[in-house]
Amino acid sequence: MTPIQAAVIPLILSCKDVAAEAVTGSGKTLAFVVPMLEMLLKKQKNQELRKDFIYAVVISPTRELATQISKVIELFLEEKELSNFTLALFVGGRSIDIDAQNVMKGAQIIVCTPGRFEDLLSERKNLNIAAKLKDLEFLVLDEADRLLDLGFRNTLTAILEYLPRQRRTGLFSATQTKELQDLVRAGLRNPVVVSVKEKASLNTPILLENYYVVVEPEDKFLFLLNFIRNRKMVKGLFFLPTCASVDYWADMLPGFLPDKEIFALHGKMKQKRTVILEKFRQAENTILLCTDLLARGLDIPEVEWVLQWEPPTSPAALVHRVGRTARGGASGYSLLPLLPMEDAYISFIRANQKVELKDWKCSKDHIKISEKLREKVQSILHNLQKKDRAVFEKGQRAFVSHMRAYSKHECNILLQFKELPLGKIASSYGLLKLPLMPEIKQEHKEQFMGPKEVIDFNSIPYKDKQKEAIRLQKLEEYKKTGIWPSKKKKKKAQTQPWQQNKVDKEERKKKKQKRREMKMNAGNKKGKKRKTITQEELDEIVADAALLKKLKKRKITEEQFDEAFDINDQ
Template sequence: MVNKDWSKVKPGLSPPVLNCINKQGFSSMTPIQAAVIPLVLSCKDVVAEAVTGSGKTLAFVVPLLEMLLKKQKDSPLRKDFVYGVIISPTRELASQIHKVIELFLQESELSHITQSLLVGGRSVDIDVESVQKGAHIVVCTPGRFEDLLAERKQLNLAGRLKELEFLVLDEADRLLELGFSSALTSILQCLPRQRRTGLFSATQTKQLQDLVRAGLRNPVVVCVKEKSTISTPLLLENYYVIVEPQDKFLFLLNFIRNRKIVKGLFFLPTCACVDYWADVLPAFLPDIKVFAIHGKMKQKRSKILEKFRESDGTILLCTDLLARGLDIPEVEWVLQWEPPSSPAGLVHRVGRAARGGAAGCSLLALLPREDAYVPFIRANQLVELKDWRNSADEIKITEKLRDKVMAILHERQRSDRSVLDKGQRAFVSHMRAYTKHECNLLLQFKDLPLGHIATSYGLLKLPLMPEIKQEHKDQFVGPREEIDFNSIPYKDKQKETSRLQKLEEYRKSGVWPTKKRKKMAQSQPWEQAKQNKVEKKQRKKKRKEVKQEGKRGKKRRAVTQEELDELAADVALMKKLKKRKITKEQFDEQFDGDK
């Protein structure tokens, strides 16, 4: 039985760290903390895997602070050295870790330790200045940290890292998923080898194992699972519901209306989907604050997230940007428009609820032809999804409701062309994202009723897509009256003036004016384009292999027995000459004669 008492960690924790832990109300350690902290304090590299919401942040923050206090006893911490680096995949998670450390540094005996948050979305000069003022601990995203390592003139960051004690890669699998592999490689090359390294993740992948081999020395692997047959928190109830494609928005809208949600996360497939629904959803939910956040928002993200934390009766529309590490204990519901692109993504999404021992729920909306996803996710990720239709709460969708909601969506688009544009982009980006599902054997794009899905979006018209066939056009239900789309204005006066000028030019010339005229290739379906790309890659790989095989063939041509016999005869002849059994003239005569 693992001892979970903070005061009995071996080697023991210092009084200032224990005081701060007690003040924050962490009465006992979680299993991952009890397993990892003693290992790191005894100078071991650690690879830790635990379910989301299990307390991984304190598992590396506490030993890092203990290391710095121990080093302080030997010699004062230098202002120009960085002793701890924590690398996180997103700005939001980095900011969250920074705030946790800040709580500890408010303790008087820890106040001499400094830290710096290095993330994108602001000038590099600000971060350079922050490090120059002194940063014993750096919490960062990999892209910004790599940029600062390359900044040699103002800041020799690599020189400041020569006394590094502890490197932490938080949500390491997500770091690799987001394409930071090369950045991590260049970062690791700049760090001293005599350091402790902690790699923390909720899931293990092959890429992660490669990173472990490259960056850690004989690491101890710690895997903490819940005492159950599921991979999500015990107090989290996961539901799914099968809805008709044209009714998905109506169902989710009524679902939100029927319960008083203090805080909820609503995961949507793409950034464009977030933009569109954030624009139209508030009209249907006057009593609920609707916030939106996605990866293309550079400056606003931290402010929006802070407002969401401080508000009650609110829903945050987001992409998978927020599926990892975000710790907001008050989140009650996680709603999902459709399954995430990867099976593991579902575990991370639903893990935003039921954090810190609280209860929570999640709901995944599926189309009738996606029902095989339920047994698949149970077998693949050990996530048990209950059918919402078996619950006492019945969501009814009437024709009256459908007509009313569609009328509001259509009116929003007719009153502002920018909403019309957002709806078109949202639908197209959603369909493109669907083709990239890892579970494409279960979630097949060719089976989607595109017309019905476009109806659910409340679109005024179907966008121009090569995937849309006549059957999809027959499925689509738009406005009942004819619409002159050229008459729909932008609310933004500048954009509307520009549009009218282009429209006038188009009527005269028959060609829509653009800034740059590009030669457009013949449009083809995404799946065909994807297949062509794969085939091209395979052909290139095959040519490369043939070329390399040819080179190897030239270099490693098989030696015949005749050549071996001839070589042996030459060696024997040279030995006779060396032992003076034959003269130089006899050697030359026989050697040349053999040739």
């Protein structure tokens, strides 16, 4: 029994609400599964449990983690004395009608994601799940802080309204946040707060060794490629900043690592995620490229190395990322490459998250990257993009999405976007050209190491023959008219940096709010004569009416109408 299990299980069995914090990989799942089943056994001895009632609910932030928890419970239900209990898994990615049918059949234990459970509670009123929950014994919020990070606060509030107050509740997480403390006060009655750390000065498992290495921006991919080639890892996780980055490197890496099986997984893969994760579990000598979707709860004991492209957007996410290895008492390693201007992150993460990063000093990985090697690797990256326009476009999207994510970093005082050498980073991606971005300055263009030959980008074909035929047809029309044909009206080109756009957006919101307040104040001043409408107000009313008329005649889309009124900003 691990420390968190020894601390939490007796408390839950003595009818206490618990808010538990423990380092990742410390056995939190069993800390709530074991007492949950014990409670149901005890209740079963005192009274016969109804097949159509729900007695335990486990809510998890992602379908991958929910599926994993469900499998752990299934192993217990194979025991004879527990075989009478029924279990159902409710997650997204499949028809809600299937889950509705499972509810009708009866499920005494439910493992679910919050969105799907709320849908079943509120939108499927004919199921009357609220009535089936009136004898609920135990509610578990696993990775509770992640539930809040993903914006499920309102969803959780709605779910809690359906649940009886006379219940046991457990919140489990590897990190504590202010939002989580608010949830504890709202969802638990006189909770016992349990914080178990394996080592007082660290926030990660004892057998986990975390390393960093400082590399030049243009050489980051080369270093990581060389690092992977020098490791005989059975399984490795490679965290990338965005979904588009995962898609791009999933196309690129297999050509450089023919002896390894490369998998890719991110949140936009709705139907494929479960299948891909299962294939990764079964494979050997493999690497899974992923986003922070898999930073929580994923339990694959064979994962030896966790690699990262750059620091995660949230400092707490680093703890969860590296916690995918060194689980259950096994040893594990992680590596974080940093750019020269990011070295302050080392002391920051030590103070902020109690994660000690050691300098990676392995001579065989600190080889000097020659100009010849750099040119050879870039040539391969360029050729792969020239053969398929889809890959070329993926590279452009990957870089832009990466830069957008970096500009929104929570540690933006240390990791400043304006200091990034964008041209050198684009060179590390092996791009054929710099994307059209207002942030790209002349100095970045001078840094960029693109192909030496002149490329006609219109001549790059799609490998997909159907897509290529459509593209060629559009290209012919473009040559005749000078306008690229498209069903969707293109948005107005961005002419200023993202940060300035954000400032302008806030200003528009303030102006709208001020106008609303003025109108409300005018309405509240009863008995007073309303002041004369100004010409500016009159012009605004006329413009608003014209927009509404265009919307009714379908001359503009609802998105354009919303944007004009800043409805999305409310």
